[in-house]
Amino acid sequence: DAGVIQSPRHEVTEMGQEVTLRCKPxxxxxxxxxxxxxxxxxxxxxxxxxxxxPIDDSGMPEDRFSxxxxxxxxxxxxxxxxxxxxxxxxxxxxxxxxxxxxxEADTQYFGPGTRLTVL
Amino acid sequence: xxxxxxxxxSLIILEGKNCTLQCNYTVSPFSNLRWYKQDxxxxxxxxxxxxxxxxxxxxxxxxxxxxxxxxxxxLHITASQLSDSASYICVVSFSxxxxxxxxxxxxxxxxxx
Numbered sequence: 190d191a192g193v194i195q196s197p198r199h200e201v202t203e204m205g206q207e208v209t210l211r212c213k214p215x216x217x218x219x220x221x222x223x224x225x226x227x228x229x230x231x232x233x234x235x236x237x238x239x240x241x242x243p244i245d246d247s248g249m250p251e252d253r254f255s256x257x258x259x260x261x262x263x264x265x266x267x268x269x270x271x272x273x274x275x276x277x278x279x280x281x282x283x284x285x286x287x288x289x290x291x292x293e294a295d296t297q298y299f300g301p302g303t304r305l306t307v308l
Numbered sequence: 309x310x311x312x313x314x315x316x317x318s319l320i321i322l323e324g325k326n327c328t329l330q331c332n333y334t335v336s337p338f339s340n341l342r343w344y345k346q347d348x349x350x351x352x353x354x355x356x357x358x359x360x361x362x363x364x365x366x367x368x369x370x371x372x373x374x375x376x377x378x379x380x381x382x383l384h385i386t387a388s389q390l391s392d393s394a395s396y397i398c399v400v401s402f403s404x405x406x407x408x409x410x411x412x413x414x415x416x417x418x419x420x421x
Binding site for chain 2: 193231232234239244245248250280295296297298299300301302
């Protein structure tokens with residue numbers, strides 16, 4: 190298995206532009222997570238999907254951020270309009286959830302991340 | 309408030325030496341505790357997982373301990389190698405809901421030759 194796939198790996202954009210980050214979870218995993226990582230705040234959960242349904246979006250910073258999961262193999266995180274303070278590494282992670290053994294059900298497998306720079 | 313605190317913030321050791329990283333948590337109700345390793349430019353990778361009934365777990369040269377009474381965990385690295393240079397993140401699973409993960413800020417370890 191190729192693991193969690195994210196694209197692009199790097200994104201540089203100007204303030205005000207729309208940014209779309211993409212994620213392909215591990216096949217068969219029921220749960221998908223979007224995180225943001227900065228030096229100041231570490232890893233922060235943005236949103237959690239279970240079976241393609243958003244369960245917890247309390248970490249989404251504001252209305253400029255939106256996430257979708259149209260099917261079990263694809264998710265997007267969109268920022269519109271982007272701001273310099275959005276600069277961070279954005280990780281997507283997936284976990285087996287109820288499809289896995291109990292002990293490993295919530296082990297999260299992270300993608301390589303997208304490094305976003307907003308100028 | 310559910311929190312995970314790690315110490316030290318950073319650590320430098322010489323290749324071949326041992327080291328111990330600390331984690332204190334206030335997460336309740338608690339489901340399990342993991343240590344993740346994050347190499348520079350990569351996503352975190354799970355090293356060990358322990359439930360409240362387990363007090364030690366090994367993965368090669370990595371040994372994690374857990375004291376659920378004092379809510380403390382440690383990660384001991386034996387005979388360090390240059391490839392151990394990474395951030396080590398303590399992650400506690402909060403079982404009041406969907407097993408949400410609460411992340412520590414991490415300890416940045418540098419192993420020098």
